Amino acid sequence: MQRATFDALRSADGAGLLAEASAAYGREDEFALGTRLRRTHAPDLVAAALTQARLRARAVDKFEPADAARMFFTVDGYEQATRVGVARHRAARLAATLGAGAAVADLCCGIGGDLVELARAGLAVTGVEADELTASIAAANVAALGVPARVVHADATTVDRTAYPAVVCDPARRGGRGRVFDPDAYRPPWSFVLELLAGTACVKVAPGLPHARIPDGVEAEWVSERGEVKEAALWSGGLALDGVARRATLLPSGATLTDRDDPGPVVRPLGEYLYEPDGAVIRAGLVTAAADRVGGGLVDPSIAYVTADTAVSTPFARGYRVLDTLPYDVKALRRYVRDHGIGVLTVKKRGVGVVPEKLRAAVRPRGERTATFVVTRVAGAATVLVADPL
Numbered sequence: 055m056q057r058a059t060f061d062a063l064r065s066a067d068g069a070g071l072l073a074e075a076s077a078a079y080g081r082e083d084e085f086a087l088g089t090r091l092r093r094t095h096a097p098d099l100v101a102a103a104l105t106q107a108r109l110r111a112r113a114v115d116k117f118e119p120a121d122a123a124r125m126f127f128t129v130d131g132y133e134q135a136t137r138v139g140v141a142r143h144r145a146a147r148l149a150a151t152l153g154a155g156a157a158v159a160d161l162c163c164g165i166g167g168d169l170v171e172l173a174r175a176g177l178a179v180t181g182v183e184a185d186e187l188t189a190s191i192a193a194a195n196v197a198a199l200g201v202p203a204r205v206v207h208a209d210a211t212t213v214d215r216t217a218y219p220a221v222v223c224d225p226a227r228r229g230g231r232g233r234v235f236d237p238d239a240y241r242p243p244w245s246f247v248l249e250l251l252a253g254t255a256c257v258k259v260a261p262g263l264p265h266a267r268i269p270d271g272v273e274a275e276w277v278s279e280r281g282e283v284k285e286a287a288l289w290s291g292g293l294a295l296d297g298v299a300r301r302a303t304l305l306p307s308g309a310t311l312t313d314r315d316d317p318g319p320v321v322r323p324l325g326e327y328l329y330e331p332d333g334a335v336i337r338a339g340l341v342t343a344a345a346d347r348v349g350g351g352l353v354d355p356s357i358a359y360v361t362a363d364t365a366v367s368t369p370f371a372r373g374y375r376v377l378d379t380l381p382y383d384v385k386a387l388r389r390y391v392r393d394h395g396i397g398v399l400t401v402k403k404r405g406v407g408v409v410p411e412k413l414r415a416a417v418r419p420r421g422e423r424t425a426t427f428v429v430t431r432v433a434g435a436a437t438v439l440v441a442d443p444l
Contacts (some may be wrong), residue, residue: 055102055105055128055303056191057186057187058098058432060102060126060187060190060191060194061101061190062096062099062102062192063099063102063106067095068099069105070422071091071095071099071100071103072103072106072107074091075103075106075107075108076103076106076110076123077122079104079108079110079111080111081281083232084104084108087104088100088101090105091103091104105129106126107417108173109127109129109132110122110123110125110127112132113125113127113132113349116132116136116138116167117135117137117138117167118134118138121199123202124195124198124199125165125195125198125199126165126191126194126195126198127165127191128187128188128191131164131165131188131313134224134226134227135164135165135167136167136168136224136258136279136285137279137284138167138171139305139306139334140277140279140284140285140305141167141168141170141171142171142175143303143305143308144168144222144256144319145168145171145172145174145175146170146175147223147293148172148175148220148256148293149172149175149176149177151292151293151295152177152293154176154177155176155177155178156177156178157178157179157180157217157218157219158172158177158178158179158218158219158220158221158222159178159179159180159182159213159215159218159221159222160172160179160180160181160182160221160222160223160224161182161210161213161221161222161250161256162182162183162184162223162224162225162226162242163181163183163189163192163205163224163332164183164192164224165188165191165192165195166181166191166192166193166195166196166203166205168222168224169181169195169196170195170196170199170203172203172222173196173203174201177382178202179203179344180203180204180205180206180218181196181203181204181205181206182206182208182210182213183205183206183207183208184207184208184209184411185211185212186207186347189205189206189207189225189298189393190207193205194206196442208349210223210242210246211242211246215253217323219254219255220254220255220256220291220292220293221250221256222255222256222257222258223242223247223255223256223257223335224257224258225240225241225242225246225247225258225259226240226241227240227259227260230388233260234260235260235262237259237260237263237267240259241443244267247259248269249286250286250290251269251290252269252270253290254291254293255289255290255291255293256287256288256289256290256293256294257287257288257290258285258286258287259285259286259287260285260286260365261276261283261284261285261286261337262337263286263321265300266283267290268288271290271294272288272289272290272294272299273288273289273290273293273298273299273300274286274287274288274289274299274300274301274335275287275288275289275300275301275302275338276300276301276302276303276334276335276337276338276384277302277303277304277305277334277413278302278303278304278305278332278333278334279304279305280305280306280307281332281333281372283333283334283337283430295437296312296314297314298358299312299313299315299402300311300312300313300338300340301313301338302340303334303339304332304369304370304433307369309369311335311338311340311344312340312343313338313339313340313343315338315343315347316342316343316346317342317343317346317351318354319342319351319355320342320345320350320351320352321352321353321354321355322348322350322351322361323361323433324353324361324376324379324432324439325350325361325362325363326362326364326376327348327350327361327362327363327364327365327366327374327376328353328359328360328361328373328374328375328376328428328438328439328441329344329345329348329350329359329360329361329362329368329371329372329373330358330359330360330371330372330402330428331344331358331360332344332370332371332372335370335371336358341360343370344360344368344370344371347363347366347368347370347400348360348362348368348371348373349362349363349364353430353431353432353433354430354431354432354434355403356405356431357404357431358404359404359428359430360433361376365403366442372443372444373443373444374426374437374439374442374443374444375442375444377440377441377442378443379432379438379440380436380437380438380439380440381436381437381438382406382429382436382437383397384413384416384417387416387417387427387438388416388417388418389439390417391417391418391419391420391425392418392420392421394421394425395417395422395423396419396421396423396424396425397420397421397422397423397424398419398423398424398425399417399419399420399422399424399425399426399427400424400425400426400427401413401414401426401427401429402426402427402428402429403428403429403430404428404429404430405428405430405431406429406436409428410429413427413429425440426440426442426443427439427440427441428440428441
């Protein structure tokens with residue numbers, strides 16, 4: 055979408071077109087809707103309105119529906135936008151540490167998802183965005199949602215940051231081929247990230263960031279929402295809390311686990327219960343801290359499964375009762391499935407080179423019972439645990 059088209063979309067005529075397209079989208083065939091709208095509006099404006107309607111419909115997965123219905127998006131801006139629950143968590147942490155009214159620069163603010171939540175948390179926030187269209191969209195979103203924030207069209211690497219006690223930054227991690235996992239390919243570059251982290255900053259990074267890339271004295275926090283890892287953030291200066299190096303935070307509960315909770319690795323024999331740690335716990339390297347919470351230990355030194363003798367409710371791991379222990383042998387597993395009348399089979403795996411879908415097909419589930427196979431290593435040996443979720 056061109057800047058001129060976006061401006062036209064925000065005119066009185068464009069706003070009416072967008073409202074009509076958004077109201078009809080999903081209820082009317084998109085091709086027919088576009089044909090009808092082009093009878094009275096320019097084709098490029100109709101195309102832009104339909105794109106916005108499509109993105110608004112998708113955006114309810116990341117934003118509150120009432121906000122999504124009023125916001126503007128680009129495809130890349132939507133893809134990189136922070137989910138509202140995660141953005142609120144980060145904004146609340148910043149506000150609690152800095153205090154209400156503190157000035158914060160939101161560098162690489164994109165379409166303004168974090169910007170909005172930072173302002174709603176009571177921070178005096180200025181968004182900085184290098185792309186002119188995206189900066190205009192961020193400003194439009196701030197206005198549409200009525201939050202007290204401002205947006206500056208500028209290169210984040212050249213902005214004077216001296217007026218801001220803290221900055222947040224979300225470097226672009228998408229390229230022409232999709233997501234970028236190498237931190238050296240971030241935009242702005244990793245050297246700029248390190249410059250920010252030498253001060254007081256919060257920088258959003260990919261969850262797969264190698265621990266070795268985290269500077270000393272910086273807290274790395276991995277965040278999951280309803281069991282799915284969403285992102286990681288690096289906190290430096292006065293924003294790093296309590297000398298923590300690694301943290302896993304689970305939303306929406308806000309439960310948190312840190313390296314200070316970690317007693318170190320304990321490997322023990324398989325017990326009656328198996329625990330699968332939350333993805334944020336695994337990414338943060340805190341599996342042994344989760345094991346301590348359930349009074350258990352690792353099933354294998356290199357595997358992120360925990361075993362214990364008791365059933366313990368914990369937000370940091372999903373529990374299973376171990377019903378049977380089988381060798382990793384397809385013929386033996388097929389007999390087990392047949393003899394137990396298993397027709398619905400869930401296969402989980404970790405540390406063993408098996409494709410769950412292929413194993414499921416190979417053992418030929420046909421009965422009426424359900425079962426879960428956990429294929430992993432126990433004390434170094436490939437093993438299948440028949441497990442029942444708690």
